[in-house]
Amino acid sequence: MASPVPGLPHGLSVGTYDSYEEAQRAVDYLADQKFPVENLAIVGTDLRQVERVTGRMSWAKAALGGLASGAWLGLFVGLVLGLFIEEGWGRIILFSVAWGALFMTIFALVGYGLTGGRRDFTSRSMTVAAHYEIFCAHQQADEARNLLAKLSLQS
Numbered sequence: 001m002a003s004p005v006p007g008l009p010h011g012l013s014v015g016t017y018d019s020y021e022e023a024q025r026a027v028d029y030l031a032d033q034k035f036p037v038e039n040l041a042i043v044g045t046d047l048r049q050v051e052r053v054t055g056r057m058s059w060a061k062a063a064l065g066g067l068a069s070g071a072w073l074g075l076f077v078g079l080v081l082g083l084f085i086e087e088g089w090g091r092i093i094l095f096s097v098a099w100g101a102l103f104m105t106i107f108a109l110v111g112y113g114l115t116g117g118r119r120d121f122t123s124r125s126m127t128v129a130a131h132y133e134i135f136c137a138h139q140q141a142d143e144a145r146n147l148l149a150k151l152s153l154q155s
Contacts, residue, residue: 009041012141015134015148020044023132029151030144039137040144044129051125059112061122066108067101074100 017023023042031037055061078096082089136144 009043009135011039011041011135011137013133014136014141014144017132017134020129020132023134026134026148026151030147033147035144035147036140039140041135043133043135044127044131045133046130048128048130049125050128051123054122054124057112057120057122059109062108062112063105066105069108070100070102070104071097072100073104074098 015023015026017026020042027037027040027042030040074097075093077100078089078093081092081096085092134144134148
């Protein structure tokens with residue numbers, strides 16, 4: 001069933017679940033029963049792109065986000081540079097943090113300005129599935145169904 005090329009798995013559906021956690025629990029149960037789980041695949045169906053609006057975007061939020069990400073990037077660069085010098089590594093780190101924060105703040109403000117107010121909100125996106133199916137190689141499908149029937153009796 002494993003294929004070097006990603007795509008839809010081959011085999012038969014042996015179970016359908018409403019959440020990923022339920023499908024994961026079923027595969028975990030099969031693993032506990034010594035079933036060859038390398039012949040399984042969990043496939044989400046009826047995919048939806050969900051974007052949750054988390055707040056209003058403003059010049060201050062853009063600046064603060066740029067400042068924070070720039071400071072972290074500067075800290076990382078400063079620590080790496082500090083590995084290659086013997087003296088003054090503290091100044092190198094502070095200098096890197098300051099320049100990173102300044103550069104990324106400017107970059108974030110310019111980026112926000114270029115949107116022209118067309119996207120004045122912040123959000124998080126995710127892909128969710130309505131159902132999850134477990135597919136199994138043809139040779140082991142009956143065994144998987146029988147084991148999963150025992151799991152549903154236990155629930």
